[in-house]
Amino acid sequence: MAFAKEWIDEGFPASRVLKYASITRSTYYYRLANPPKSRVHTGGRPIPGYSLNRKTQKRVKDSTIKGYLMNLIEGEDEIYGYRKLTKALRRKHKLVINKKKVYRLCKELDILMPQREKKQKHPRRLAKNRKITGPNQLWQVDIKYGYVTNSRRFFFLASAIDVYDRSIVGHYIGKTCEAPKITKMLMKAMMKRDVKMAKAEEGESRLIIRSDNGPQFISNHFQEFSKDKFEHERIPPKSPNMNAYIESFHSVLERECYQRNEFITFDHAVATVTKYINFYNKRRYHGSLNDCSPSEYYAKWAANSVDPVELAM
Structure with a gap:
Protein backbone atom coordinates (compact mmCIF):
# COMPACT_ATOMS: atom_id res chain seq x y z
CA MET A 1 0.00 0.00 0.00
CA ASN A 34 -9.35 6.18 6.40
CA PRO A 35 -5.72 5.61 7.50
CA PRO A 36 -5.28 3.04 10.30
CA LYS A 37 -4.88 4.52 13.76
CA SER A 38 -1.55 3.82 15.37
CA ARG A 39 -1.75 1.94 18.62
CA VAL A 40 0.16 3.52 21.48
CA HIS A 41 1.27 1.23 24.29
CA THR A 42 0.30 2.87 27.55
CA GLY A 43 2.16 0.42 29.78
CA GLY A 44 -0.88 -1.27 31.28
CA ARG A 45 -4.18 -0.22 32.83
CA PRO A 46 -4.08 3.25 34.35
CA ILE A 47 -4.16 3.52 38.13
CA PRO A 48 -7.77 4.44 39.10
CA GLY A 49 -6.75 6.49 42.14
CA TYR A 50 -9.47 5.13 44.39
CA SER A 51 -10.94 1.98 45.97
CA LEU A 52 -14.55 1.12 46.72
CA ASN A 53 -16.11 0.88 50.13
CA ARG A 54 -17.68 -2.56 50.21
CA LYS A 55 -20.59 -1.45 52.38
CA THR A 56 -21.57 1.90 50.82
CA GLN A 57 -20.13 1.30 47.31
CA LYS A 58 -18.64 4.81 47.47
CA ARG A 59 -15.21 5.67 46.12
CA VAL A 60 -12.42 6.26 48.62
CA LYS A 61 -9.48 8.24 47.24
CA ASP A 62 -5.93 6.91 47.50
CA SER A 63 -4.97 9.98 49.54
CA THR A 64 -7.61 8.99 52.11
CA ILE A 65 -6.36 5.39 52.12
CA LYS A 66 -2.83 6.67 52.78
CA GLY A 67 -4.22 8.46 55.81
CA TYR A 68 -5.79 5.20 56.98
CA LEU A 69 -2.41 3.47 56.59
CA MET A 70 -0.57 6.16 58.59
CA ASN A 71 -3.13 5.87 61.39
CA LEU A 72 -2.83 2.09 61.37
CA ILE A 73 0.95 1.98 61.71
CA GLU A 74 0.82 4.50 64.53
CA GLY A 75 -1.62 2.40 66.52
CA GLU A 76 -1.78 -1.25 67.47
CA ASP A 77 -0.99 -2.33 63.89
CA GLU A 78 2.46 -0.73 63.86
CA ILE A 79 4.18 -4.12 63.57
CA TYR A 80 2.19 -5.17 60.52
CA GLY A 81 3.58 -5.55 57.03
CA TYR A 82 1.65 -4.68 53.88
CA ARG A 83 -0.14 -8.05 53.76
CA LYS A 84 -1.67 -7.64 57.22
CA LEU A 85 -2.30 -3.96 56.59
CA THR A 86 -4.41 -5.09 53.62
CA LYS A 87 -6.55 -7.22 55.95
CA ALA A 88 -6.84 -4.33 58.40
CA LEU A 89 -8.10 -2.01 55.64
CA ARG A 90 -10.64 -4.59 54.55
CA ARG A 91 -11.93 -5.20 58.10
CA LYS A 92 -11.79 -1.75 59.65
CA HIS A 93 -12.58 0.42 56.64
CA LYS A 94 -14.55 -2.06 54.52
CA LEU A 95 -12.34 -1.43 51.48
CA VAL A 96 -12.23 -3.56 48.36
CA ILE A 97 -8.44 -3.55 47.97
CA ASN A 98 -5.69 -6.03 47.19
CA LYS A 99 -2.21 -6.43 48.64
CA LYS A 100 -0.47 -5.18 45.47
CA LYS A 101 -2.11 -1.79 45.80
CA VAL A 102 -1.36 -1.62 49.52
CA TYR A 103 2.27 -2.47 48.76
CA ARG A 104 2.40 0.39 46.22
CA LEU A 105 0.86 2.88 48.65
CA CYS A 106 3.16 1.78 51.47
CA LYS A 107 6.14 2.17 49.16
CA GLU A 108 5.04 5.70 48.22
CA LEU A 109 4.73 6.52 51.94
CA ASP A 110 8.08 4.81 52.68
CA ILE A 111 6.55 2.72 55.45
CA LEU A 112 7.41 -0.75 54.15
CA MET A 113 8.87 -2.98 56.83
CA PRO A 114 12.42 -4.24 56.15
CA GLN A 115 12.49 -7.73 54.65
CA ARG A 116 13.80 -10.52 56.79
CA GLU A 117 17.09 -11.98 55.65
CA LYS A 118 16.97 -15.62 54.70
CA LYS A 119 19.38 -17.51 56.90
CA GLN A 120 21.24 -20.37 55.30
CA LYS A 121 21.29 -23.60 57.23
CA HIS A 122 24.76 -24.32 55.91
CA PRO A 123 27.09 -21.33 55.42
CA ARG A 124 28.62 -21.14 51.97
CA ARG A 125 32.41 -21.46 51.78
CA LEU A 126 33.81 -19.73 48.73
CA ALA A 127 36.79 -21.25 46.94
CA LYS A 128 40.03 -19.47 47.71
CA ASN A 129 43.61 -19.64 46.51
CA ARG A 130 45.50 -22.60 47.96
CA LYS A 131 48.90 -24.26 47.69
CA ILE A 132 48.72 -27.98 46.95
CA THR A 133 51.80 -30.07 47.72
CA GLY A 134 50.47 -33.63 47.43
CA PRO A 135 47.55 -35.90 46.57
CA ASN A 136 44.31 -35.98 48.55
CA GLN A 137 44.51 -32.31 49.45
CA LEU A 138 42.14 -30.88 46.83
CA TRP A 139 39.61 -32.70 44.67
CA GLN A 140 37.36 -31.07 42.10
CA VAL A 141 33.97 -32.55 41.25
CA ASP A 142 31.53 -31.77 38.44
CA ILE A 143 28.78 -33.29 36.29
CA LYS A 144 28.81 -33.88 32.51
CA TYR A 145 25.98 -34.99 30.22
CA GLY A 146 25.99 -37.63 27.50
CA TYR A 147 23.36 -38.74 24.98
CA VAL A 148 21.89 -42.17 24.26
CA THR A 149 20.55 -42.43 20.70
CA ASN A 150 18.14 -45.36 21.14
CA SER A 151 16.14 -43.84 23.99
CA ARG A 152 16.88 -40.23 22.97
CA ARG A 153 17.69 -39.43 26.56
CA PHE A 154 20.66 -37.99 28.40
CA PHE A 155 22.81 -39.75 30.94
CA PHE A 156 24.90 -38.15 33.69
CA LEU A 157 28.55 -38.56 34.58
CA ALA A 158 29.66 -37.20 37.95
CA SER A 159 33.42 -37.43 38.41
CA ALA A 160 36.03 -36.25 40.90
CA ILE A 161 39.65 -35.49 40.06
CA ASP A 162 42.68 -35.08 42.32
CA VAL A 163 44.31 -31.87 41.11
CA TYR A 164 47.82 -33.01 42.14
CA ASP A 165 48.12 -36.34 40.33
CA ARG A 166 45.18 -35.88 37.87
CA SER A 167 43.59 -39.18 38.86
CA ILE A 168 39.86 -39.61 38.44
CA VAL A 169 39.43 -40.82 41.99
CA GLY A 170 35.75 -41.64 41.57
CA HIS A 171 32.93 -41.46 39.07
CA TYR A 172 29.23 -42.23 38.82
CA ILE A 173 27.19 -42.83 35.64
CA GLY A 174 23.41 -42.88 35.79
CA LYS A 175 20.14 -41.91 34.15
CA THR A 176 19.58 -39.49 37.03
CA CYS A 177 22.06 -37.67 39.22
CA GLU A 178 20.80 -36.84 42.70
CA ALA A 179 23.01 -35.77 45.61
CA PRO A 180 22.96 -39.23 47.34
CA LYS A 181 24.51 -40.79 44.21
CA ILE A 182 27.38 -38.30 44.29
CA THR A 183 28.02 -38.64 48.02
CA LYS A 184 28.10 -42.43 47.69
CA MET A 185 30.66 -42.08 44.88
CA LEU A 186 32.81 -39.74 46.99
CA MET A 187 32.59 -42.07 50.00
CA LYS A 188 33.93 -44.96 47.91
CA ALA A 189 36.71 -42.75 46.51
CA MET A 190 37.80 -41.60 49.98
CA MET A 191 37.84 -45.17 51.26
CA LYS A 192 39.84 -46.33 48.24
CA ARG A 193 42.38 -43.56 48.76
CA ASP A 194 42.43 -44.05 52.52
CA VAL A 195 41.40 -40.45 53.20
CA LYS A 196 40.78 -39.69 56.85
CA MET A 197 37.04 -39.06 57.25
CA ALA A 198 36.88 -37.26 60.58
CA LYS A 199 37.09 -33.77 61.97
CA ALA A 200 40.58 -32.40 61.63
CA GLU A 201 42.41 -31.64 64.82
CA GLU A 202 44.21 -28.35 65.33
CA GLY A 203 47.01 -27.90 62.79
CA GLU A 204 45.85 -30.91 60.73
CA SER A 205 44.73 -30.42 57.11
CA ARG A 206 41.56 -31.93 55.68
CA LEU A 207 40.59 -32.98 52.20
CA ILE A 208 38.98 -30.11 50.30
CA ILE A 209 36.37 -30.90 47.66
CA ARG A 210 35.55 -28.04 45.31
CA SER A 211 32.39 -27.87 43.21
CA ASP A 212 30.22 -25.41 41.34
CA ASN A 213 26.80 -24.26 42.59
CA GLY A 214 24.73 -27.05 41.05
CA PRO A 215 21.60 -28.21 42.93
CA GLN A 216 23.27 -31.48 43.95
CA PHE A 217 26.11 -29.63 45.69
CA ILE A 218 24.04 -27.02 47.51
CA SER A 219 21.51 -29.58 48.74
CA ASN A 220 21.08 -30.27 52.46
CA HIS A 221 22.05 -33.90 51.88
CA PHE A 222 25.43 -32.98 50.40
CA GLN A 223 26.10 -30.38 53.10
CA GLU A 224 25.27 -32.81 55.90
CA PHE A 225 27.46 -35.47 54.30
CA SER A 226 30.44 -33.14 53.97
CA LYS A 227 30.21 -31.61 57.43
CA ASP A 228 32.36 -34.12 59.29
CA LYS A 229 34.20 -35.77 56.39
CA PHE A 230 35.84 -33.04 54.32
CA GLU A 231 35.78 -29.31 53.67
CA HIS A 232 33.41 -28.38 50.88
CA GLU A 233 33.95 -25.13 49.00
CA ARG A 234 32.04 -23.72 46.01
CA ILE A 235 33.36 -21.57 43.21
CA PRO A 236 31.73 -18.17 42.54
CA PRO A 237 29.19 -18.08 39.69
CA LYS A 238 30.63 -17.76 36.15
CA SER A 239 34.17 -18.73 37.22
CA PRO A 240 34.83 -22.22 35.74
CA ASN A 241 38.57 -21.45 35.77
CA MET A 242 38.52 -22.17 39.51
CA ASN A 243 37.43 -25.72 38.65
CA ALA A 244 39.87 -25.93 35.75
CA TYR A 245 41.15 -29.50 36.29
CA ILE A 246 37.79 -31.24 36.20
CA GLU A 247 36.67 -28.95 33.36
CA SER A 248 39.80 -29.93 31.45
CA PHE A 249 39.14 -33.63 32.01
CA HIS A 250 35.58 -33.28 30.74
CA SER A 251 36.90 -31.46 27.67
CA VAL A 252 39.32 -34.32 26.98
CA LEU A 253 36.55 -36.85 27.61
CA GLU A 254 34.32 -35.07 25.09
CA ARG A 255 37.04 -35.04 22.43
CA GLU A 256 38.51 -38.52 22.93
CA CYS A 257 35.44 -40.51 23.99
CA TYR A 258 32.08 -38.86 23.37
CA GLN A 259 32.85 -37.60 19.86
CA ARG A 260 34.38 -40.92 18.78
CA ASN A 261 31.50 -43.09 19.96
CA GLU A 262 27.78 -43.18 19.36
CA PHE A 263 26.13 -44.50 22.50
CA ILE A 264 23.40 -46.83 21.24
CA THR A 265 22.08 -47.88 24.66
CA PHE A 266 22.63 -46.76 28.23
CA ASP A 267 24.61 -49.94 29.02
CA HIS A 268 26.82 -49.24 26.02
CA ALA A 269 27.46 -45.72 27.33
CA VAL A 270 28.36 -47.02 30.81
CA ALA A 271 30.78 -49.61 29.42
CA THR A 272 32.44 -47.18 26.98
CA VAL A 273 32.88 -44.31 29.45
CA THR A 274 34.11 -46.63 32.21
CA LYS A 275 36.65 -48.17 29.83
CA TYR A 276 37.90 -44.72 28.85
CA ILE A 277 38.27 -43.54 32.46
CA ASN A 278 40.27 -46.69 33.20
CA PHE A 279 42.52 -45.90 30.21
CA TYR A 280 42.82 -42.26 31.33
CA ASN A 281 43.93 -43.23 34.82
CA LYS A 282 46.29 -46.06 33.96
CA ARG A 283 47.72 -45.55 30.47
CA ARG A 284 47.14 -42.04 29.13
CA TYR A 285 50.32 -39.95 29.30
CA HIS A 286 50.26 -36.45 30.81
CA GLY A 287 52.89 -33.90 29.90
CA SER A 288 52.38 -32.15 33.24
CA LEU A 289 53.12 -35.45 35.03
CA ASN A 290 56.48 -36.03 33.31
CA ASP A 291 54.71 -38.15 30.67
CA CYS A 292 53.39 -40.53 33.29
CA SER A 293 49.81 -41.70 33.64
CA PRO A 294 48.00 -40.52 36.80
CA SER A 295 48.32 -43.98 38.40
CA GLU A 296 52.06 -44.15 37.65
CA TYR A 297 52.66 -40.66 38.99
CA TYR A 298 50.68 -41.39 42.17
CA ALA A 299 52.71 -44.57 42.73
CA LYS A 300 55.99 -42.70 42.20
CA TRP A 301 54.90 -39.95 44.59
CA ALA A 302 54.07 -42.56 47.25
CA ALA A 303 57.56 -44.05 46.74
CA ASN A 304 59.21 -40.57 46.98
CA SER A 305 60.68 -40.99 43.50
CA VAL A 306 59.40 -37.72 42.00
CA ASP A 307 60.51 -34.17 42.67
CA PRO A 308 58.09 -32.31 44.95
CA VAL A 309 55.80 -29.88 43.14
CA GLU A 310 53.71 -27.05 44.54
CA LEU A 311 50.52 -26.09 42.73
CA ALA A 312 48.81 -22.75 43.28
CA MET A 313 45.01 -23.17 43.14
Whole structure:
Protein backbone atom coordinates (compact mmCIF):
# COMPACT_ATOMS: atom_id res chain seq x y z
CA MET A 1 0.00 0.00 0.00
CA ALA A 2 2.75 2.46 0.95
CA PHE A 3 4.90 1.83 -2.12
CA ALA A 4 1.79 2.02 -4.39
CA LYS A 5 0.99 5.50 -3.04
CA GLU A 6 4.60 6.59 -3.58
CA TRP A 7 4.56 5.48 -7.23
CA ILE A 8 1.18 7.11 -7.89
CA ASP A 9 2.39 10.35 -6.24
CA GLU A 10 5.40 10.31 -8.57
CA GLY A 11 3.11 10.30 -11.61
CA PHE A 12 2.73 6.65 -12.54
CA PRO A 13 -0.76 5.64 -13.77
CA ALA A 14 -2.87 4.54 -10.80
CA SER A 15 -4.58 1.70 -12.70
CA ARG A 16 -1.26 0.08 -13.68
CA VAL A 17 0.33 0.52 -10.22
CA LEU A 18 -2.70 -0.96 -8.44
CA LYS A 19 -2.87 -3.85 -10.92
CA TYR A 20 0.86 -4.54 -10.36
CA ALA A 21 0.42 -4.37 -6.55
CA SER A 22 -2.75 -6.56 -6.66
CA ILE A 23 -4.78 -3.86 -4.87
CA THR A 24 -8.33 -2.99 -5.95
CA ARG A 25 -9.18 0.66 -6.58
CA SER A 26 -11.89 0.65 -3.89
CA THR A 27 -9.48 -0.72 -1.26
CA TYR A 28 -6.80 1.80 -2.17
CA TYR A 29 -9.06 4.86 -2.00
CA TYR A 30 -10.80 3.63 1.19
CA ARG A 31 -7.48 3.22 3.01
CA LEU A 32 -6.35 6.56 1.66
CA ALA A 33 -9.42 8.21 3.18
CA ASN A 34 -9.35 6.18 6.40
CA PRO A 35 -5.72 5.61 7.50
CA PRO A 36 -5.28 3.04 10.30
CA LYS A 37 -4.88 4.52 13.76
CA SER A 38 -1.55 3.82 15.37
CA ARG A 39 -1.75 1.94 18.62
CA VAL A 40 0.16 3.52 21.48
CA HIS A 41 1.27 1.23 24.29
CA THR A 42 0.30 2.87 27.55
CA GLY A 43 2.16 0.42 29.78
CA GLY A 44 -0.88 -1.27 31.28
CA ARG A 45 -4.18 -0.22 32.83
CA PRO A 46 -4.08 3.25 34.35
CA ILE A 47 -4.16 3.52 38.13
CA PRO A 48 -7.77 4.44 39.10
CA GLY A 49 -6.75 6.49 42.14
CA TYR A 50 -9.47 5.13 44.39
CA SER A 51 -10.94 1.98 45.97
CA LEU A 52 -14.55 1.12 46.72
CA ASN A 53 -16.11 0.88 50.13
CA ARG A 54 -17.68 -2.56 50.21
CA LYS A 55 -20.59 -1.45 52.38
CA THR A 56 -21.57 1.90 50.82
CA GLN A 57 -20.13 1.30 47.31
CA LYS A 58 -18.64 4.81 47.47
CA ARG A 59 -15.21 5.67 46.12
CA VAL A 60 -12.42 6.26 48.62
CA LYS A 61 -9.48 8.24 47.24
CA ASP A 62 -5.93 6.91 47.50
CA SER A 63 -4.97 9.98 49.54
CA THR A 64 -7.61 8.99 52.11
CA ILE A 65 -6.36 5.39 52.12
CA LYS A 66 -2.83 6.67 52.78
CA GLY A 67 -4.22 8.46 55.81
CA TYR A 68 -5.79 5.20 56.98
CA LEU A 69 -2.41 3.47 56.59
CA MET A 70 -0.57 6.16 58.59
CA ASN A 71 -3.13 5.87 61.39
CA LEU A 72 -2.83 2.09 61.37
CA ILE A 73 0.95 1.98 61.71
CA GLU A 74 0.82 4.50 64.53
CA GLY A 75 -1.62 2.40 66.52
CA GLU A 76 -1.78 -1.25 67.47
CA ASP A 77 -0.99 -2.33 63.89
CA GLU A 78 2.46 -0.73 63.86
CA ILE A 79 4.18 -4.12 63.57
CA TYR A 80 2.19 -5.17 60.52
CA GLY A 81 3.58 -5.55 57.03
CA TYR A 82 1.65 -4.68 53.88
CA ARG A 83 -0.14 -8.05 53.76
CA LYS A 84 -1.67 -7.64 57.22
CA LEU A 85 -2.30 -3.96 56.59
CA THR A 86 -4.41 -5.09 53.62
CA LYS A 87 -6.55 -7.22 55.95
CA ALA A 88 -6.84 -4.33 58.40
CA LEU A 89 -8.10 -2.01 55.64
CA ARG A 90 -10.64 -4.59 54.55
CA ARG A 91 -11.93 -5.20 58.10
CA LYS A 92 -11.79 -1.75 59.65
CA HIS A 93 -12.58 0.42 56.64
CA LYS A 94 -14.55 -2.06 54.52
CA LEU A 95 -12.34 -1.43 51.48
CA VAL A 96 -12.23 -3.56 48.36
CA ILE A 97 -8.44 -3.55 47.97
CA ASN A 98 -5.69 -6.03 47.19
CA LYS A 99 -2.21 -6.43 48.64
CA LYS A 100 -0.47 -5.18 45.47
CA LYS A 101 -2.11 -1.79 45.80
CA VAL A 102 -1.36 -1.62 49.52
CA TYR A 103 2.27 -2.47 48.76
CA ARG A 104 2.40 0.39 46.22
CA LEU A 105 0.86 2.88 48.65
CA CYS A 106 3.16 1.78 51.47
CA LYS A 107 6.14 2.17 49.16
CA GLU A 108 5.04 5.70 48.22
CA LEU A 109 4.73 6.52 51.94
CA ASP A 110 8.08 4.81 52.68
CA ILE A 111 6.55 2.72 55.45
CA LEU A 112 7.41 -0.75 54.15
CA MET A 113 8.87 -2.98 56.83
CA PRO A 114 12.42 -4.24 56.15
CA GLN A 115 12.49 -7.73 54.65
CA ARG A 116 13.80 -10.52 56.79
CA GLU A 117 17.09 -11.98 55.65
CA LYS A 118 16.97 -15.62 54.70
CA LYS A 119 19.38 -17.51 56.90
CA GLN A 120 21.24 -20.37 55.30
CA LYS A 121 21.29 -23.60 57.23
CA HIS A 122 24.76 -24.32 55.91
CA PRO A 123 27.09 -21.33 55.42
CA ARG A 124 28.62 -21.14 51.97
CA ARG A 125 32.41 -21.46 51.78
CA LEU A 126 33.81 -19.73 48.73
CA ALA A 127 36.79 -21.25 46.94
CA LYS A 128 40.03 -19.47 47.71
CA ASN A 129 43.61 -19.64 46.51
CA ARG A 130 45.50 -22.60 47.96
CA LYS A 131 48.90 -24.26 47.69
CA ILE A 132 48.72 -27.98 46.95
CA THR A 133 51.80 -30.07 47.72
CA GLY A 134 50.47 -33.63 47.43
CA PRO A 135 47.55 -35.90 46.57
CA ASN A 136 44.31 -35.98 48.55
CA GLN A 137 44.51 -32.31 49.45
CA LEU A 138 42.14 -30.88 46.83
CA TRP A 139 39.61 -32.70 44.67
CA GLN A 140 37.36 -31.07 42.10
CA VAL A 141 33.97 -32.55 41.25
CA ASP A 142 31.53 -31.77 38.44
CA ILE A 143 28.78 -33.29 36.29
CA LYS A 144 28.81 -33.88 32.51
CA TYR A 145 25.98 -34.99 30.22
CA GLY A 146 25.99 -37.63 27.50
CA TYR A 147 23.36 -38.74 24.98
CA VAL A 148 21.89 -42.17 24.26
CA THR A 149 20.55 -42.43 20.70
CA ASN A 150 18.14 -45.36 21.14
CA SER A 151 16.14 -43.84 23.99
CA ARG A 152 16.88 -40.23 22.97
CA ARG A 153 17.69 -39.43 26.56
CA PHE A 154 20.66 -37.99 28.40
CA PHE A 155 22.81 -39.75 30.94
CA PHE A 156 24.90 -38.15 33.69
CA LEU A 157 28.55 -38.56 34.58
CA ALA A 158 29.66 -37.20 37.95
CA SER A 159 33.42 -37.43 38.41
CA ALA A 160 36.03 -36.25 40.90
CA ILE A 161 39.65 -35.49 40.06
CA ASP A 162 42.68 -35.08 42.32
CA VAL A 163 44.31 -31.87 41.11
CA TYR A 164 47.82 -33.01 42.14
CA ASP A 165 48.12 -36.34 40.33
CA ARG A 166 45.18 -35.88 37.87
CA SER A 167 43.59 -39.18 38.86
CA ILE A 168 39.86 -39.61 38.44
CA VAL A 169 39.43 -40.82 41.99
CA GLY A 170 35.75 -41.64 41.57
CA HIS A 171 32.93 -41.46 39.07
CA TYR A 172 29.23 -42.23 38.82
CA ILE A 173 27.19 -42.83 35.64
CA GLY A 174 23.41 -42.88 35.79
CA LYS A 175 20.14 -41.91 34.15
CA THR A 176 19.58 -39.49 37.03
CA CYS A 177 22.06 -37.67 39.22
CA GLU A 178 20.80 -36.84 42.70
CA ALA A 179 23.01 -35.77 45.61
CA PRO A 180 22.96 -39.23 47.34
CA LYS A 181 24.51 -40.79 44.21
CA ILE A 182 27.38 -38.30 44.29
CA THR A 183 28.02 -38.64 48.02
CA LYS A 184 28.10 -42.43 47.69
CA MET A 185 30.66 -42.08 44.88
CA LEU A 186 32.81 -39.74 46.99
CA MET A 187 32.59 -42.07 50.00
CA LYS A 188 33.93 -44.96 47.91
CA ALA A 189 36.71 -42.75 46.51
CA MET A 190 37.80 -41.60 49.98
CA MET A 191 37.84 -45.17 51.26
CA LYS A 192 39.84 -46.33 48.24
CA ARG A 193 42.38 -43.56 48.76
CA ASP A 194 42.43 -44.05 52.52
CA VAL A 195 41.40 -40.45 53.20
CA LYS A 196 40.78 -39.69 56.85
CA MET A 197 37.04 -39.06 57.25
CA ALA A 198 36.88 -37.26 60.58
CA LYS A 199 37.09 -33.77 61.97
CA ALA A 200 40.58 -32.40 61.63
CA GLU A 201 42.41 -31.64 64.82
CA GLU A 202 44.21 -28.35 65.33
CA GLY A 203 47.01 -27.90 62.79
CA GLU A 204 45.85 -30.91 60.73
CA SER A 205 44.73 -30.42 57.11
CA ARG A 206 41.56 -31.93 55.68
CA LEU A 207 40.59 -32.98 52.20
CA ILE A 208 38.98 -30.11 50.30
CA ILE A 209 36.37 -30.90 47.66
CA ARG A 210 35.55 -28.04 45.31
CA SER A 211 32.39 -27.87 43.21
CA ASP A 212 30.22 -25.41 41.34
CA ASN A 213 26.80 -24.26 42.59
CA GLY A 214 24.73 -27.05 41.05
CA PRO A 215 21.60 -28.21 42.93
CA GLN A 216 23.27 -31.48 43.95
CA PHE A 217 26.11 -29.63 45.69
CA ILE A 218 24.04 -27.02 47.51
CA SER A 219 21.51 -29.58 48.74
CA ASN A 220 21.08 -30.27 52.46
CA HIS A 221 22.05 -33.90 51.88
CA PHE A 222 25.43 -32.98 50.40
CA GLN A 223 26.10 -30.38 53.10
CA GLU A 224 25.27 -32.81 55.90
CA PHE A 225 27.46 -35.47 54.30
CA SER A 226 30.44 -33.14 53.97
CA LYS A 227 30.21 -31.61 57.43
CA ASP A 228 32.36 -34.12 59.29
CA LYS A 229 34.20 -35.77 56.39
CA PHE A 230 35.84 -33.04 54.32
CA GLU A 231 35.78 -29.31 53.67
CA HIS A 232 33.41 -28.38 50.88
CA GLU A 233 33.95 -25.13 49.00
CA ARG A 234 32.04 -23.72 46.01
CA ILE A 235 33.36 -21.57 43.21
CA PRO A 236 31.73 -18.17 42.54
CA PRO A 237 29.19 -18.08 39.69
CA LYS A 238 30.63 -17.76 36.15
CA SER A 239 34.17 -18.73 37.22
CA PRO A 240 34.83 -22.22 35.74
CA ASN A 241 38.57 -21.45 35.77
CA MET A 242 38.52 -22.17 39.51
CA ASN A 243 37.43 -25.72 38.65
CA ALA A 244 39.87 -25.93 35.75
CA TYR A 245 41.15 -29.50 36.29
CA ILE A 246 37.79 -31.24 36.20
CA GLU A 247 36.67 -28.95 33.36
CA SER A 248 39.80 -29.93 31.45
CA PHE A 249 39.14 -33.63 32.01
CA HIS A 250 35.58 -33.28 30.74
CA SER A 251 36.90 -31.46 27.67
CA VAL A 252 39.32 -34.32 26.98
CA LEU A 253 36.55 -36.85 27.61
CA GLU A 254 34.32 -35.07 25.09
CA ARG A 255 37.04 -35.04 22.43
CA GLU A 256 38.51 -38.52 22.93
CA CYS A 257 35.44 -40.51 23.99
CA TYR A 258 32.08 -38.86 23.37
CA GLN A 259 32.85 -37.60 19.86
CA ARG A 260 34.38 -40.92 18.78
CA ASN A 261 31.50 -43.09 19.96
CA GLU A 262 27.78 -43.18 19.36
CA PHE A 263 26.13 -44.50 22.50
CA ILE A 264 23.40 -46.83 21.24
CA THR A 265 22.08 -47.88 24.66
CA PHE A 266 22.63 -46.76 28.23
CA ASP A 267 24.61 -49.94 29.02
CA HIS A 268 26.82 -49.24 26.02
CA ALA A 269 27.46 -45.72 27.33
CA VAL A 270 28.36 -47.02 30.81
CA ALA A 271 30.78 -49.61 29.42
CA THR A 272 32.44 -47.18 26.98
CA VAL A 273 32.88 -44.31 29.45
CA THR A 274 34.11 -46.63 32.21
CA LYS A 275 36.65 -48.17 29.83
CA TYR A 276 37.90 -44.72 28.85
CA ILE A 277 38.27 -43.54 32.46
CA ASN A 278 40.27 -46.69 33.20
CA PHE A 279 42.52 -45.90 30.21
CA TYR A 280 42.82 -42.26 31.33
CA ASN A 281 43.93 -43.23 34.82
CA LYS A 282 46.29 -46.06 33.96
CA ARG A 283 47.72 -45.55 30.47
CA ARG A 284 47.14 -42.04 29.13
CA TYR A 285 50.32 -39.95 29.30
CA HIS A 286 50.26 -36.45 30.81
CA GLY A 287 52.89 -33.90 29.90
CA SER A 288 52.38 -32.15 33.24
CA LEU A 289 53.12 -35.45 35.03
CA ASN A 290 56.48 -36.03 33.31
CA ASP A 291 54.71 -38.15 30.67
CA CYS A 292 53.39 -40.53 33.29
CA SER A 293 49.81 -41.70 33.64
CA PRO A 294 48.00 -40.52 36.80
CA SER A 295 48.32 -43.98 38.40
CA GLU A 296 52.06 -44.15 37.65
CA TYR A 297 52.66 -40.66 38.99
CA TYR A 298 50.68 -41.39 42.17
CA ALA A 299 52.71 -44.57 42.73
CA LYS A 300 55.99 -42.70 42.20
CA TRP A 301 54.90 -39.95 44.59
CA ALA A 302 54.07 -42.56 47.25
CA ALA A 303 57.56 -44.05 46.74
CA ASN A 304 59.21 -40.57 46.98
CA SER A 305 60.68 -40.99 43.50
CA VAL A 306 59.40 -37.72 42.00
CA ASP A 307 60.51 -34.17 42.67
CA PRO A 308 58.09 -32.31 44.95
CA VAL A 309 55.80 -29.88 43.14
CA GLU A 310 53.71 -27.05 44.54
CA LEU A 311 50.52 -26.09 42.73
CA ALA A 312 48.81 -22.75 43.28
CA MET A 313 45.01 -23.17 43.14
